[in-house]
Amino acid sequence: xxxxLYQLNVEGLSRAKSDVIAILLKDxxxxxxxxxxxxxxxxxxxxxKLVLDTFPHSQHRxxxxxxxxxxPIITSAPIQRWNLRRADWPAFTAAIKETIGHxxxxxxxxxxxxxxxxxxxxxxxxxGYRSSFTLGWSPESETLLREYxxxxxxxxxxxxxxxxxxxxxxxxxxAMENMDFTHSSQKAWNLLQxxxxxxxxxxxxxxxxxxxxxxxxxxxxxxxxxxxxxxEVKTALWVSLTQCAPFxxxxxxxxxxxxxxxxxxxxxxxxxxxxxxxPDFLKNLGQRGRD
Numbered sequence: 001x002x003x004x005l006y007q008l009n010v011e012g013l014s015r016a017k018s019d020v021i022a023i024l025l026k027d028x029x030x031x032x033x034x035x036x037x038x039x040x041x042x043x044x045x046x047x048x049k050l051v052l053d054t055f056p057h058s059q060h061r062x063x064x065x066x067x068x069x070x071x072p073i074i075t076s077a078p079i080q081r082w083n084l085r086r087a088d089w090p091a092f093t094a095a096i097k098e099t100i101g102h103x104x105x106x107x108x109x110x111x112x113x114x115x116x117x118x119x120x121x122x123x124x125x126x127x128g129y130r131s132s133f134t135l136g137w138s139p140e141s142e143t144l145l146r147e148y149x150x151x152x153x154x155x156x157x158x159x160x161x162x163x164x165x166x167x168x169x170x171x172x173x174x175a176m177e178n179m180d181f182t183h184s185s186q187k188a189w190n191l192l193q194x195x196x197x198x199x200x201x202x203x204x205x206x207x208x209x210x211x212x213x214x215x216x217x218x219x220x221x222x223x224x225x226x227x228x229x230x231x232e233v234k235t236a237l238w239v240s241l242t243q244c245a246p247f248x249x250x251x252x253x254x255x256x257x258x259x260x261x262x263x264x265x266x267x268x269x270x271x272x273x274x275x276x277x278x279p280d281f282l283k284n285l286g287q288r289g290r291d
Contacts, residue, residue, distance in 0.1 A: 006030040087125040093286040136167030
């Protein structure tokens with residue numbers, strides 16, 4: 001009877017290294033593995049090590065190692081977001097009222113107004129981001145994980161994984177039941193598209209391609225215009241300008257009623273524009289800021 005013994009020193013045992021060792025054991029038909037883990041502190045990872053009795057004719061003692069839990073963690077980009085639910089809107093409006101009075105309503109002061117608005121928002125609206133996120137995490141999961149790290153009981157690990165699975169299953173059930181295609185259907189269709197259940201979009205090839213339009217514009221620009229044609233165009237332009245009203249309602253400044261109506265119709269919680277100003281900032285300017 002022959003027994004194949006394999007001795008291996010590993011610096012920091014992980015799940016990936018364990019998979020490689022398992023492949024080696026299978027490929028070389030190894031019966032016993034003498035594994036020694038070096039340069040690793042005992043408290044580095046939650047593992048359960050069981051040292052058996054001395055192995056005959058060997059300096060090593062068999063060790064049964066139980067690899068700890070590996071819970072998938074979702075890492076997010078370090079981009080700070082405004083927490084509008086915890087915003088101090090009364091203080092925000094009061095600060096706008098106190099500091100915006102020295103700015104005159106001109107186009108040159110627009111950049112100053114934007115900077116002032118962002119500065120006040122940073123003082124009264126918290127913002128931040130979650131560096132890591134685990135779906136289904138709860139206080140019960142936290143308690144079970146701490147208990148497993150202390151005792152190393154496999155039954156506690158099973159209960160921990162089952163609590164995560166049940167929470168994720170409940171979240172998925174609620175998401176499917178609350179899916180509404182009549183109101184805010186974009187969110188529902190985006191979810192189906194991510195899951196792969198949506199029908200692929202049908203792209204129709206247009207009969208007129210962009211190169212044809214560009215070629216036609218280029219050929220028209222090369223047309224040689226006569227003096228009579230230029231004179232007719234200038235005359236038509238002069239007639240159009242003389243018939244225009246000296247003042248138009250579109251050139252008049254916005255009234256207070258128009259601003260209030262526009263801000264009332266604006267929905268909060270939407271994304272900011274190019275200037276980085278959220279609609280919620282404008283809705284909470286107060287009467288002084290709107291004037």
